[in-house]
Amino acid sequence: MQVKFDNQVKEWQKRKRVKDILEAFGLNREEVIVVRDDTLLTENDWVEVDDKVEIWRVVSGGAPGD
Amino acid sequence: MKCRKCGEKAAIKLYQHNLPLCREHFCEFIEERVKKAIHDFAMFEKEEKILVVISGGKDSLALSYILNKLGYDVSLLYIDLGIDEYSDNSRVFCEEFARKFALSLKIISLKEEWGKGIRGFCRQTYKSVCSLCGMVKRYYFNKVAYEEEFDVVATGHNLDDMVSALLSNILGWRTSYLVKQLPLLPEEGKLKKKAKPLIYLTERETAAYAFLSGISFLREECPYSRDASFLRMKHLLNEIEMSSPGTKFSFYRGFLENLHLFRKNEDKVELKDCLLCGFPSLFEICSFCKTFRKEEAKNAGKI
Ligand code: SF4
Ligand SMILES: [Zn+2]
Ligand SMILES: [Zn+2]
Numbered sequence: 001m002q003v004k005f006d007n008q009v010k011e012w013q014k015r016k017r018v019k020d021i022l023e024a025f026g027l028n029r030e031e032v033i034v035v036r037d038d039t040l041l042t043e044n045d046w047v048e049v050d051d052k053v054e055i056w057r058v059v060s061g062g063a064p065g066d
Numbered sequence: 067m068k069c070r071k072c073g074e075k076a077a078i079k080l081y082q083h084n085l086p087l088c089r090e091h092f093c094e095f096i097e098e099r100v101k102k103a104i105h106d107f108a109m110f111e112k113e114e115k116i117l118v119v120i121s122g123g124k125d126s127l128a129l130s131y132i133l134n135k136l137g138y139d140v141s142l143l144y145i146d147l148g149i150d151e152y153s154d155n156s157r158v159f160c161e162e163f164a165r166k167f168a169l170s171l172k173i174i175s176l177k178e179e180w181g182k183g184i185r186g187f188c189r190q191t192y193k194s195v196c197s198l199c200g201m202v203k204r205y206y207f208n209k210v211a212y213e214e215e216f217d218v219v220a221t222g223h224n225l226d227d228m229v230s231a232l233l234s235n236i237l238g239w240r241t242s243y244l245v246k247q248l249p250l251l252p253e254e255g256k257l258k259k260k261a262k263p264l265i266y267l268t269e270r271e272t273a274a275y276a277f278l279s280g281i282s283f284l285r286e287e288c289p290y291s292r293d294a295s296f297l298r299m300k301h302l303l304n305e306i307e308m309s310s311p312g313t314k315f316s317f318y319r320g321f322l323e324n325l326h327l328f329r330k331n332e333d334k335v336e337l338k339d340c341l342l343c344g345f346p347s348l349f350e351i352c353s354f355c356k357t358f359r360k361e362e363a364k365n366a367g368k369i
Binding site: 031033058 | 076077079226277300305
């Protein structure tokens with residue numbers, strides 16, 4: 001499986017839970033969404049060996065009119 | 067994990083509500099939260115003209131999409147600050163969004179209006195990009211709203227934006243600033259009312275909503291946001307939220323309930339009309355004109 005986050009890519013040869021993947025990247029679940037194709041994954045979902053997954057950071061520093 | 071409402075596979079779990087939801091029920095839930103915010107704070111009505119300030123990011127585009135879906139009269143405003151590639155990319159996302167949903171979009175470009183981007187004015191005024199950015203955006207959205215007879219300006223500020231600003235102001239005991247973190251600021255002379263309909267939603271929720279609704283949004287951050295101090299506040303609050311879900315919301319609700327404690331510290335200032343542009347200002351010449359019409363301001367003997 002391949003997991004992309006910002007400029008980092010991590011690969012695992014075994015299926016893994018999203019929760020453990022976030023932990024491996026040191027991420028807070030409140031600050032990301034986990035995307036596989038056109039769906040989102042919850043922390044309990046499994047990522048399979050053939051999957052490609054992307055983690056999107058959702059915390060932003062600026063807002064319109066801030 | 068199954069959707070609490072229909073038993074289908076959940077697309078997301080909302081920890082604050084201990085609620086797993088599928089795509090359909092999540093989107094429905096988010097739209098209900100926006101409706102509730104509009105209703106709770108009497109933000110606006112269906113017949114009012116709403117100007118939504120957009121940046122191409124998840125929050126402002128999700129807000130525009132939801133208001134349009136709920137049947138509000140929405141127009142969009144994008145202010146192009148000329149921050150290199152970042153502004154070019156933001157503009158593309160705004161234009162694509164407006165085209166896709168057939169919404170009217172007005173673009174104001176600093177380079178087109180004043181011959182240079184925001185950084186050019188920073189050098190000239192010795193101010194930081196972020197402090198000029200906020201001032202410029204406020205100036206233009208107030209001006210457009212007034213001149214084009216909008217009833218309200220809506221921005222995509224979410225719960226995380228509100229609580230991080232709140233925490234930062236409380237840590238510095240800048241109590242007179244706290245009232246700016248209200249969901250609705252009333253109309254005052256030429257300044258139209260300002261509404262923040264996403265205040266009940268976290269950033270994760272607006273991002274998930276935009277993604278699941280098929281909205282393409284800019285994920286790249288403004289290059290200056292890395293230094294924005296309130297990002298640190300957001301991380302701190304999310305650490306707490308992770309161990310005590312619901313903390314951000316109860317912090318904000320507590321602020322609204324205890325507003326009377328801070329109201330007495332509110333600075334009551336008399337605004338005058340700027341001598342050069344006629345817009346409300348604390349001084350004879352407003353900050354915008356001092357920066358962008360420096361020569362005229364000098365000739366008027368005001369700087
Ligand atoms: S981080 Fe970027 S968008 Fe936010 S205030 Fe600073 S310059 Fe403006
Ligand atoms: Zn469902
Ligand atoms: Zn002025």
